Amino acid sequence: MLHKTLQYWTHRLLRKGPIRLAMTLLVRNEVDIIEDNIRFHAAQGVDCFAVMDNGSTDGTREVLEKLKTEFDLDVIDQPAQNYQQALWMTQLAEYARTTLKADLVISNDADEFWLAQEGTCLKDHLTANDSVVTLKRRNMVLTEACLKADYHYSQAQYAVKNPILYSSDTQINDTAVSMLLVKISPKTIVNPHGLIKMKGGNHRAKHGWRAVNAREESGITVYHYPIRNYEQFEANIVNRQRLLRDTKARMGDHYRRWVKIYEQGLLKQEFNKFILSDADITTTNRIGVTEECQTVSAALKKVIK
Template structure:
C-alpha cells in the first residue's frame, strides 16, 4: 500500500500562489490537504473552493486574529492522522514548494527507515530581481529559476529548515513548523528533498502580510515575545516607513545575479518553473476562473 501523505496549510490572502502550491504538491503524490483559512479577504477562499472540485481539500475557517500557528497547525497535524489516515504529514506554508526525488513524495517517504520520525528539509529563497521603479518583484514559482544557496530570513539570520513527520496522534508542531515534539524515533536531515521558498513575491502583498501578521502577534499576549520576532521587527519598519528600503535591499541586479551564479552563492533550478508551467497549461480554464475571482475580490 502506498504511503499516504497529507499536507496542512495555514493561509491568509495567498491568492497569487495557493493554486500553484496545492496543484504542484498534488502532482507529486500528496493525497489530501487540510487548509485553514485565517481571515482571508482576497480570492483565496474562492480559489480553494474551485480547487476542491477535483483535489481532496478539507477547508477550515479560523476567525481568530491572534496567529496561534503552533496550536492551529498541531490541530491539523493530529487530524491528518486521526481523520485522514495519514502516514506522513507535511506542515506547509503557501510560499513553500517541496521538491521530492523523481517528483514522487510517497515513494521517497516509503523508503525512509522506520526509526526516523521526521525529516528536516532546507529552504532556499528565490532571488528577487531588481524591478527599477516598480514595487512589484518577479519572484514567483511561475517565473523564478534562481535561488540563494545560503538563504537568510528577514533578520539576516540563516533560514531554518522545516520538518515533515510521520503521522501520530499526540504530535505537537512548533511555531513556524520548524520542529515537532512528542515523537518516538529520531529527527534527521534530508539532502534529497528541497524547499523552494517565495516569501518575497510582490511588495504590496508582503507589506500587507507584515501589517496583518505583525498586528496579530502583537495582540496575542499568550505567545512568548521571542516568537514571531522577524514579523514584529518588520512591522516596526513598516510603521517607520522603512519596509520599502528593506525591499529594495532584497532586489538583485542582473550583474549581481551573474556574479552569484559564477561564485556559486546563487544556483539555477528550473524544475518548479517547468512543473508550474505544465500545470497551468493542463488546467488553463481553472486558471482563467482564478484570474476572474481575483479581479472580483
C-alpha cells in the same frame, strides 16, 4: 509520551497499503498562490489536503471551495485572531491522522513548494515508519525581472545556496541587511501517529518516536517564495503588525524587522533591497551565496493555470 509512542507503534504494525501523504496549510489572504500550491503538490504525490483558513478576505476562501471539487481537500475555518500557529498546525496534523487517515503529514505554508528529485515523487523518499523527516529549505530571490508588469513569482531563476549568517540583532536593526539572503530554518514531514506537537513555525516537531528514527532527507527540497511582489509584501506586513499587538505572539525576527520598518514608512525601500541587479547576481553566484535554479520554475509551469 508513552501513549504517543504506543500510538505510533500500533499504527506501524497494523497499517497496510501504500503511504497516504497529507498536506496541511494555515492560510490567510493567499489568493495569489494558494491554487498553485495545491496543484503543485498534488502533482508531486500528495494525496489529500487539510487547509485552515484564518479569516481570509481576498478570495482565498472562495478558491479553496472551488478546489474542493477537484481534490481531496478539507477546509477548516479558524476565525480566532490570537495567532497560535504551533497549536493550530498540531490540530491540523491530528485532523489528518483521524479524518484523512494519513500516514505522513507535510506541515506547509502557502509560499513553500516541496520538490522531489527529478524523476521521483515525494513518497519515493519517505516510508510509513518515519517519525520526523527534516528537509532543507531555500529562499528564491528577486531580480530586476520582478519589476516588469507581467512578472509572476514562478519566473524566479535564482535560489540561495549558502546563506549569510547574520545575527538576530543584525537582522532586526541593521538597515543594510537583505533578508532573502539570511539562513532560514528547515522544514519537517511528520508521522501524525505519535506526534506530540508541532513547534517553531512548522520547522520542528516533538514526536514520541523521534529519538529512534528521525532523519534528514536530501531527495526533497523546499523552495520558499516569501516575497513575490510589493503589494503582497505590504499586505503581509500589515497583517503581521496586527498580530504583533498580542505581546505573547511568537514570530520570526524578520517579521519584527519588517513591521518596524513599515511603521517608519520605509517598507518600499526595504523591498527594493531584495532586488538583485544583474551585477549583484553575478557576484553572489561567483562567491556561492546564490545559484541558478530552474527546476522548481519548470515544475510550477506544468501546473499553473
